[in-house]
Amino acid sequence: MNSPVDSKQASLISQNIYITGTDRNSGKSIIMLAMMEMLIGHAGKIGFLRPIIQAGDKKDDLIEFVTHRYQLELPYEAMYGCKSDQAKELLASEQYDELHKIILAKYRALKAQCDYVLCMGSDYRHGDSMFEFDFNADVANNLNCLMMPIMQGADQDNLQILNNLARLKHDLHEHDNDVLAVIINSVNPKQIEALREILNHQTDFPVYTIPAVPSLEKPTIGNIALALGAKMFTSDLNALGREVYHYKVAAMLVPDFLDYVQSGDLIITPGDRADIILASLLTYHSTNYPQISGLLLTGHQEPGPQVKSLIDGLGDLPFAVMGVDSDTFTTALQVSQITARLHSQDDRKIAKALGLVESNINMNELRQSLMNKLTHKMTPLMFEYDLLQRAKAKKQHIVLPEGSEDRILRAAEILLLRDVVKITLLGNEAEIRQKIQSMALKLKDVDIIDPITSELRPLFAQAYYEARKHKNIIYDTAFDLMADVSYFGTLMIHLGFADGMVSGAVHSTQHTIRPAFEIIKTKPGASIVSSVFFMCMEDRVLVYGDCAVNPNPNAQELADIAISAADTARMFNIEPRVAMLSYSTGDSGKGEAVDKVRKAVKIAHSQRPDLILxxxxxxxxAVDSGVAKTKLPGSKVAGQASVFIFPDLNTGNNTYKAVQRSSGAIAVGPVLQGLNKPVNDLSRGCSVPDIVNTVIITAIQAQESEK
Known part of the structure; x- marks a missing residue:
């Protein structure tokens, strides 16, 4: 018999969230981002609502950002209550309640389409900030949302912060708001420990503090380009993510200009100043001058054709070159007023912001306060969110042998900013450090090992020699092999210097996994190493195997692949219902190929009678319940299979690619299974998100290996 649930508690758990700042520039966007990440993982279909947006034809930046990042399939007009001109008109005519009714109607219409709605308060751009907080508090009440106020702690000592918190508590009490938590943002790191000690005695609701991180408070080149409507003369989108720490108006001679250059500068100069442009470009190639963030050319004057040709010939610069029509003085004034804003292409800043918030707010505590029922759907974003949280729960050490490859470095930065894993890069340290600097990545503290010069090389060579001397390997050969990054990385795992390895962005599958076959070998009871893909469909995740490794497995090998795939599915919280695929169903077909599958089913049942297979x-x-009722009535798998085992590589590889391309499914993998320790292979055409996902999966496999 279930124990009764307190009705007040149940009411709070089912309520939606209303995030609002208590003043201008509170930093509520990064809190919103972290809450969206949490909700995507646990709340089904998410809606996003802003009660008021700015008037005009330009779409709201935050709605556009959230829609793009979280793939919200909702009309733009459904995600705001009304525009500011309409709100001002209603307020001027003392129709305050009418304004709230309009917002409430839009909210209820959105809620009818969604499992959960996150509301984001207005921006404090106009009018009295105290009134605006009162307005947001009233909206939260009318929508029956839990309030999450965000206070700004910058440039305040602890006494000032506590006084502001006391005033906030009074206001919340006056409005009778239900509060999920209060966030105090951008607190001086030197005073945060003392402040937390005082706030530990807070009993009304949780109060979390987030330290100030200057780079998050600085605008990026992308922010400035968007705000000014700048024309881009370079094409590397990664350069748009660089923070601007200072801006410099360069109206002097080159020698004097160079004396003032600082790291993170945006250089503002007229477009006809070829000398300043060339000097700025040369700082990229000089170790004697710091890296600038960008070059902004003013006065509707583009560089001469020779200079433009020079810029084009330099390839992907680590900073942007852009131009505007306004004069230098006006442009500098405009730049000084631009604030930091998140945008969907700024993966670095998003990762940094999420890592900061998630390490300072108890997201599990918040989730438990909100949810009393988890959704049974599993979207790609939910799947990725769950993987990320599991990997972070017990950080693993992953070695990336292709340490000088651009995509590997960008993925490593995202993983470290999110604080998901510990990473070691393999390769020439000077070359890797130079790449990190030229790409302006935040990887200062990453571990880098050069296998050629590493003091571990003799130890690894001896271990390899001992393991392979029965194959007539001599020590000198073993020592030479340890210069190879794949062999060195594999020995790191084998001897406990790392927990898992991901490679293949540059190297072939054979080059990546052959050392693992020789050294790590298969788990007890597994006769074969195989692979699966996680196929992330619109509302569920399926497991396909083997689509990457074994060309034509026999019946015993097919059974082992099925068993391993079922265990892999369960490892990633997918309940395994295993369909052994063939060209016929049940007893209807005959032939060598279908007989092999029948035999594999019998072997799998004898080895693992617990599996639904x-x-x-x-x-x-296997996938259509209507077809299943006709062909296999009463089946526990047909029509609801979650794990699909293909009879051979030809069938599996073509099927996963056909499903991926025709349905828009996201294919994550291949994920290798059957090895004693996790090694995973990337496609040479992999993207940065592919690498991030594969590293996270490898980390979870490493966690399971420890068990």
């Missing part, structure tokens, strides 16, 4: 069956019978 059936076959042979055709793909349509």
């Amino acid at each position: 059936e076959g042979p069956m055709q793909y349509d019978a």
Whole structure:
């Protein structure tokens, strides 16, 4: 018999959230971002609502950002209550309640389409900030949302912060708001420990403090380009993510100009100053001058054709070159007024912001306060969110042998900013450090090992020699092999210097996994190393195997692949219902290929009677409940399979690619299974998100290996 649930508690758990600042520039956007990440993982279909947006034809930046990042399939007009001109008109005519009714109607219409709605308060751009907080508090009450106020702690001592908190508590009490938590943002790191000690005695609701991080408070080149409507003369989108720490108006001679250059500068100069442009470009190649963030050319004057040709010939610069029509003085004034804003292409800043918030706010505590029922759907974003949280719960050490590859470095930065794993890069340290600097990445403290010069090389060579001397390997050969990054990385895992390895962005599959076959070998009871792909469909995640490693497995190997795939599915919280696929269903077909699948099913049942596993069956019978009722009535797998085992590599590889391309599914993998310790192979065409996901999966496999 279930124990009764307190009705007040149940009411609070089911309520939606209303995030609002208590004043201008509170930093509520990064809190919103972290809450969206949490909700995407646990709350089904998410809606996003702003009660008031600015008037005009330009779409609201925050709505556009959230829609793009979280793939919200909602009309833009459904995600705001009204525009500021309409709100001002209603307030001027003393129709305050009418304004709230309009917002409430839009909220309820959105809620009817969504499992959960996150509301984001207005921006304090106009009028009295105290009134605006009162307005947001009233909206939160009318929508029956839990309030999450964000206070600004910058440039305040602890006494000032506590006084502001006391005033906030009074206001919340006056409005009778239900409060999820209060966030105090941008607190001086030197005073945060003492402040937390005082706030530990806070009993009304949780109060979290977030330290100030200057780079998050600085605008990026992308922020400035968007705000000014700048024309881009360079094409590397990664340069748009660089923070601007200072801006310098360069109206002097080059020698004097160079004396004033600082790291993170945006250089503002007329477009006809070829000398300043060339000097700025040369700082990129000089170790004697700091890296600037960008070059902004003014006065509607583009560089001469020779200079433009020079810029084009330099390839991807680590900073942007852009131009505006306004004069230098006006441009500098405009730049000085631009504030930091998140945008969907700024993966670095998003990762940094999320890492900061998630390490300072108890997201599990907040989630438990909100949710009393988890959704049974599993979207790609939910799947990725769950993986990220599991990997962070017990950080693993992952070695990336292709340490000088651009995509590997960008993925490593995101993983370290999110504080997901510990990473070691392999390769020439000077070369890797130079790349990190030229790409302006935040990887200062990353571990880098050069296998050629490493003091571990003799130890690894001896271990390899001992393991392979029965194959007539001599020590000198073993020592030479340890200069190879794949062998060195594999020995790191084998001897406990790392927990897992991810490679293949540059190297072939054979080069990546051959050392693992020789050294790490298969788990007890596994006769074969195989692979699966996680196929992230619109509302569920399926497991396909083997689509990457074994060309034509026999019945025993097919059974082992099925067992391993079922265990992998369960490892990633997918309940395994295994369909052994063939060209016929049940007893209807005959032939060597279908007989192999029947034999594999019998072997799998004898080895693992606990598994829900059936076959042979055709793909349509495995996924379509209508077909399943006709072809396999009463089946526990047909029509609801979650794990699909293909009879050979040809079938599996073509099927996963066909499903991926025709349905828009996200394919995560291949994920290798059957090894004693995790090694995973990347496609040479992999993207940065592919690498990030594969590293996270490898980390979770390493956690399971420890168990």
